[in-house]
Amino acid sequence: MKFRSILLTAGVLSSATFYAQKMTYPKAIKGNHTDTYFGTAVADPFRDLENDSEATRRWVDEEVKHSQEYLAKIPFRDEIRNQLREIWNYEKISAPFKEGDYTYYYKNDGLQAQSVLYRTSNRTGQTEVFLDPNKFSEKGTTSLSQLSFNKKGNLVAYSISEGGSDWNKIIILDAVTKKQIDETLTDVKFSGISWQGDEGFYYSSYDKPKEGTVLSGMTDKHKVYFHKLGTKQSADQLIFGGDKTPRRYLGAGVSEDQRYLIISAANATNGNELYIKDLKNGSDFIQINKGFDINASIVDTDGDNLYIFTDKDAPNMRLVKTTIKNPAPETWTDVIPQTGNVLGITTGGGYFFATYMVDAIDLVKQYDKNGKLVREITLPGKGNVSGFGGKEKEKELYFSFSNYITPGTTYKFNADTGKSEVYQKPKVKFNPDDYVSEQVFYTSKDGTKIPMMINYKKGTKLNGKNPTILYSYGGFNISLQPAFSVVNAIWMENGGIYAVPNIRGGGEYGKKWHDAGTKQQKKNVFNDFIAAGEYLQAKGYTSKEYMALSGRSNGGLLVGATMTMRPDLARVAFPGVGVLDMLRYNKFTAGAGWAYDYGTAEDSKEMFEYLKSYSPVHNVKAGTCYPSTMIITSDHDDRVVPAHSFKFGAELQEKQACNHPVLLRIEKNAGHGAGRSTEQVIGENADLLSFALYEMGIRKL
Structure with missing residues (x-):
């Protein structure tokens, strides 16, 4: 398949050429609410947008209509959507895995909303559909989340997410007959599924927030339960957590040999305790390490031996060995050193x-x-x-x-x-030989060297006029490694550059790299991102008028903070499902667990002032021209609640000083990102790519 390259207009058209006057936006409810932190009053005029009220829902509907009307005017939007559908339409097959008498694998024929789970009999060779998530809901918006077989492979439990919510249901089947054999478990969140023999399995959840706050209410005390087959969920045994051992995040797993139950317990996204129970002799839990100063996980067991993967005394991680008889950290010996x-x-x-x-x-x-x-x-x-x-x-x-x-x-x-x-x-209808993927190193504000991958079509001239998406994340020890995307393929085929800097806050260089982008060093992350944009412009890859900033979740914060710190850096901005109110992020769902990276406004006067100094919602200034912005969120996002995006959007729409549009793209029946249907993903990316090109002054493909 060959796509037509972009035909740029002669020079960059001014915004006034695109729009005769400033846009008129739906009117958000505005109040006089203020909060006081360490004696400082902070206005929160759009606090009502945090509430799932009739007025908020009406405003959301008006914003959806307004955005779709604007996007519909882009002349090549449908063409990009069709390009995405065409390149997306190829067979995708996962690696196989064996359970019992069958070999299982996932397959998507091309444009199916969700991938289908197939299995082949190891005895007869016959292949059949085992689970088809496309039949879970009418529009393919209910997805398969977790899948767990017992050791024999004759029983299976799987969880589903409806509309992208983190609140899941667990369904239990006889894996041989595919018939449901137990009641459906409900209100399950941030959970694995781990079987103990044929008796039942361990899972985790929270108490459900009160009615009306299911998508935004705090989820603070995680609990590990054991569900015994044939019994009611209400009778499930509490194994760990709750009031006796209150922890925000709990994970439970049974070792492959079925001898040990292992619990990981944490209050934040970094640092955890480890507990282990010998199921063979019925002993109580043994706490392996105390406190939350290290990360540790048991990756394998062999009789009495335990193999632990940890950053204790090893910021770049190591694999150690100990025994169930005395598993304390003092006994750990290296198997694979740092x-x-x-x-x-x-x-x-x-x-x-x-x-x-x-x-x-x-x-x-x-x-x-x-x-x-x-x-x-x-x-x-x-x-x-x-x-x-x-x-x-x-x-x-x-x-x-x-x-x-x-x-x-x-x-x-x-x-x-x-x-x-x-x-x-x-x-895939894509020829890698036609493209370049190069790694460069640039210097950030404080002199730190940062790697960046720059990807584009061969023959691209470094004349400063190449549409460029600058994408990154910068947080939670998450590393951005090279990965193929058909969306980026379409962008590059149409003449675009896709650049990804490995900024601080991520895990590319270990714990020190992560910590250098946390709490009162968080601005290192934004400075690294800004320096990446400046490098691309200085070297002629692009220029301000042809650059778009993009990121999701913590990356949405990255974009929001960057565009309010440096509104002159780029022409377009895409803060996606972002953490944008840094004074209140810890008040919703599991947000309090992100404090290791961010700190909270309640920690100290200094931490409050630091957060306020970059919080996107609190740093939109009247009289400033901000980039053309499309804020992306979903109505069922119960991880980073859409109120973040609503409040940031309302602030930008009210204070935007020039005629660059500010759109709120709100996906219905979707969550933070996982489990969306293929059509939802294509729709969002068609809007993102076409909006970027249109706002850069490109009028036809």
Whole structure:
């Protein structure tokens, strides 16, 4: 498939050419509410937009109508939507996995709303549909979240998300007959599903917020329950959490050998306690480490031996070994020690697979249980690798490889011989040979060197006129590694540049890199992002008039803070599902758990003042010309509640000093991002790409 490249107008048209006058926006409810922090009164005029009231819903409907009317005027919007549908329409097949007498895999024929779970009988070779999430709801907006089989593979429990909500339901089937065998569990949130034999499974949830606040109410005390098959959910046994051991986040898992129940307990997104219970002898829980100063997880067990992946005394992570008889941190000994590169661990086939991140690019080594190097695994190129996971006895493992210009390809790997072969190569209408993906290093405000991947079509002239999306995240120890996207493929095919800096706050260089972008160092993140934009402009990749800032969630905060700090940096901004009110983020859902990265306005006068100094909602200034902005959110986002976006949008619409539009794109029946239907994803990205090009002065493709 060949797309037409962008035909730029001669020079950059002024905003006045596009719009005769400033836009008129729906009128949001405005009040006189103020909050006082350490003696300082802070106005919150759009506080009513936090409430799911009739007035708020009416305003939301008006904003949806206003945005769609504006977007409908873009002459090439439908063409981009069609381009996305065409390139999206290819068969997608996951790596297979074995459970009981069957081999399972996911497949999407191309444009199906949700991928379908198939299985093939290992005895007869017959293939059938096992679960089809497209039949869960009329428009494909109910998705499959978690899937867990018992050890025999004859029982399965799966969770579903309706409309993108983090509140899930769990359904239990006889995996052989596919018939439901128990009541549906409801009101389950931030939960895994881990079976103990054939008796039942462990899961986690919170008390449901009071009626009317389900999507925004605080969820503070997580609880681990055991559901015994054949009993009512109301009779489920509380195993951990609640009032006795109050923790904000709890995860429960049973070891592969079914001997241990392992609990991870945390109050924030960084740092956790570990508890373990020997199910074989019925002992009580043993607390392995106390406090929340380290991150630790049990990745494997072998008889009495426990293998723990941790950052204790190792900011770049290490794998250690201890025993159930005395698992305290003082007894931990290295199996795979820390190196100068960040380490990730996967287990499969009786081996450990160590993935090292070198300037955001992966390198993989295979070790035995004693930490002896077996081999370095030959990869198809420079990029991002995932997989190698599997059961202890499985020698046939799978991994996937991709980068910004290489569609994700799945490989079959023999754990004993080290040989790999292509298992599934997607037939995407995209030729990587036509594109460039280069890594550069630039200097941030304080002198720190930051890596950035820049991706574009070969032959692109560095004349400052290339439409460019600058995307990043910068938080929560999350690393942005090279990954292929058909959306970016369309952007680049139409003449665009896609640039991703690995800014501080992420995990690309370990704990120190993460911590350098937290609390009162958070502005390092924004400065890194700003410096990336300045680098691209200085080197001729683009210019202010052709640059768009983009990010989601914590990345939405990144965009919101950057555009209010430096409204002159870019022509377009896309704060997506963003954390935008930094004084009140901890009042909603699980937001209080983000305090490790952000701090809270209640911590101290200094922390309050620092948060207020960059909080996007509180830093929109009248008389300032802000970029053309499309704020993206969803009505069922119960992780970063849409009130953040509503309040920021109302502030921008009221105070925008020039005729650059401020749109609120609000997706109905969708949440924070996961589980959206294919059509919802295509619709959002068609609007994003076409809005960016249109606001940059491009009038036809």
